[in-house]
Amino acid sequence: MRKWFKKMALFPLIGMLLITGCGSQGEGAGTAVGAASGGNASQANQLTIGITNPPLMFNPIDSDGSGSSGAVFTYRYFFDSLIKTTGPLQFELQLAESFETEDNQTFKIALHPDANWTDGTPITAEDVEFTINLIANPKTITTQRSAIFSLDGLNEKGMLPEGKDKLESIKVIDDKHLELRTKTPVDPNLVYERFSDVLIVPKHILSEVNPAELNQNPFWRSPNVTSGPYTFVKYENKSYVELAANPDYYRGAPKIEKVFIKIMPAANMVAQLESGELDMNAAQGVGNIPATEWSTVKSIESLKTLEEQTRRYNSIEINTERFPDKKVRQALAYAIDRQMIVDQLMPGTGELQDGPYSNSHPYHDENILKYSYDPELAKQMLAEAGFDMNAPIELIVPTGDRTREMAGNIIQQNFQAIGLKVNQVNFDFPTTVSKLVSGDFDLALSSFGSIIDPDGPATVYRSTAALNDMRYNNPEVDALFDAGMAETDPVKRGEIYDKLQNIIQEDVPLITVYSEFNLMAIGEDINGKGGVVDGMHYDVNTWERR
Incomplete structure (x- = not known):
């Protein structure tokens, strides 16, 4: 069956929540001083957004090195991908004018003719080829190898094999056309979703940079x-962060002149x-409103508010090199009163989370x-495992998200209640x-969050x-991920991922704790989606202030 995207998405919008309004573009230019130091943002034709996680830099090849979610939210305003996920199995084209396959293995891409740096x-x-090969280069520090993992020619780590400097599965036809080939036929939705996260970078700026030194580049x-x-x-x-409208944007110049992202x-x-x-x-985990203050926000007459379930959840990562015994990790999971965390910190706006899928x-x-x-079972399991109850344990709780900070306090108290010597540190x-x-x-x-595709x-x-x-390493889990990616029958894929998620949950390399609803607030005078889970950045050029 031929699967394709050309000019518009083919899939229906499933469960997508939008916040929309009407009206015309506002007036006034605004200044950085007004946005950063106070003052009413609505006095100018600008948009001011709150986030909690500060960026370090803006490298879409390595979101971790960039400071993770705060940087990702920001650089999606100025780097585009070929295609964009705008809802569950809903895709819209960005840099690609078409993205199609006839055999679920070779994908033909035509770039937008007016797209310029x-x-x-x-x-x-060549920019697309350069970006993918940069991600595949073993010397590159990157968080994006999972996005290209399905492509033919990569090794088991998603890297170029030794002696190779580029993927032969990428074929440049001419300036605006190329083809990608996967290892085996795959569900096209997997490719579309994964490539939504591959933001294309400029070859003519970065081609002379040593991949090993990419993160240190001042660009x-x-x-x-x-x-x-x-x-x-x-x-x-x-x-x-201050951003300005790109007047030559190939999909139409933005109607709002400036964007300020305040940390x-x-x-x-x-x-x-x-x-x-x-x-x-x-919203989206990078600019959350504390659930305990959600009722206050909903009462503000100048705001539109909306909430939606997310595919993101909060969890406790366990360093398995320091806690190699599965029974110890399971005991830690039994020690946490997760229901109390949800009931006290996010009443009506959150839920318990079990396993790797939300x-x-x-x-x-x-x-x-x-x-x-x-807690009694937890103590019993720790005793059976011979765990040293006097060993000091450090629990890192990041600052900036009040709900997560308060959850960290409860988790620390739960661990201490069963006799563990847990000290909380905040960074x-x-x-x-x-x-x-x-x-x-x-x-x-x-x-962590997840795309809709089960991979x-x-x-x-x-x-x-x-x-x-x-540092989790289970060869059976790796093999199941490989099998799931190669399988195109949805029923068989379901069976593979059912088995996979239950193995992971039993191994408990991390303890899934809770999932907060996406709580969004946006000014009544702004005609735009707000911080929705999928596709917020897709059409920000059409947002306007009434």
């Missing part, structure tokens, strides 16, 4: 050649939404093993990510995955 250089098929701290609807202006470290503690977000200093929160995910197994609160998000990547941790409270958790649980901070 902001320095006027055309965006070409990522001031990316002045980009492809998206907005251009980077400046970053006042840990204060705000602040979650506790400040509600007050600034109420005062008008913020137009919206980013409750709203179509592949979530409702019968998966659940770790109910049982900002970039520092936390650095410690996770280097393996310098015992336990850490963090969050999503491979980015975390595959032994070679970039986000596998837990």
Whole structure:
């Protein structure tokens, strides 16, 4: 069957929640001073957004090195992908004008004829080839190898084999046309979703950079050649990022002239939404409103509010090199009163999470093993495992998200209640990510999300995955991920992923704790989606202020 995208998406929008309004573009230019230091954002034709996690840089090849979610939210304003996920199995084209396959293995791509970099250089098929090969290069530090893992010619780690400098499965036809070939026929939705996360970078700017030194390149701290609807202006470290409309954007110049992304503690977000200093929160895990203050936000007359389930959950990552015994990890899971965390910290706006697929995910197994609160069983299992109860344990809880910070306090108390010597330490998000990547941790409270395709958790649980901070290694799990990717029959895929998620849940390399609903607030005078889970950045060029 031929699967294709040309001009418009073919799939229906499933469960997509939009916040829309009407009206015309506002007037006034606005200034960085007004957005960053207070004042009413609605006085100018600008948009001011609140996030909690400060970026370090803006490298879409390595989201961890960039500071993770705060950077990802920001650089999606100025780097585009070929295709964009805008809802469950809903895709829209960006840099690609068409993205089609007749055999589910060879994908033919035509780039938008008017797509240019902001320095006027055309965006070409060579830029796409360069980006993919950069991700595949073993010397490159990247979080994106899972996105290209299905392509033919990569080794078991998603890298170029020794002696190869580029993938032969990428064929450049001409400036605006190329083909990609996967190892085996795959569900096209997997390719579309994965490539939604591959933001194309400029070959003519970066081709001379040593891949091993890519993260140190100054370009990522001031990316002045980009492809998206907005251009980077400046970053006042840990204060705000300023963006300006790209007047030559190939999909139409943005109607809002400036975007300011302000970094602040979650506790400040509600007050600034109420005062008008913020137009919206980013939501999506990067700009959450504390659930305990959601009722206050909903009462603010100048805001539209909406909530939706997410495919993101908060969990405790366990360094399996320091806790190699599965029974010990299971005991830690039984020690946590997860229901109390949900009831106290997010009443009506959150839920328990069990396993690697969120409750709203179509592949979530409702019968998966659940770790109910049982402190006596936890103590018994630790004794049976011979665990040293006097060994000091460090629990990292990132700052910035009030709900997560309070959850960390409860988790620490739960562990201490069964006799564990747990000390909580707090770092900002970039520092936390650095410690996770280097393996310098015992336990850490963090969050993960997943695409709709069931291969999503491979980015975390595959032994070679970039986000596998837990150092988890189960060859059976790796083999099941391989089998699931190669299988196109949905029933057989379901059976594979049912088995896979139950093995992971029994191994418990991380303890899934809770999932918060996506709580979104946006000014009544803004005509735009707000911080929806899927596709927020897709059409920001059409947003306008009434």
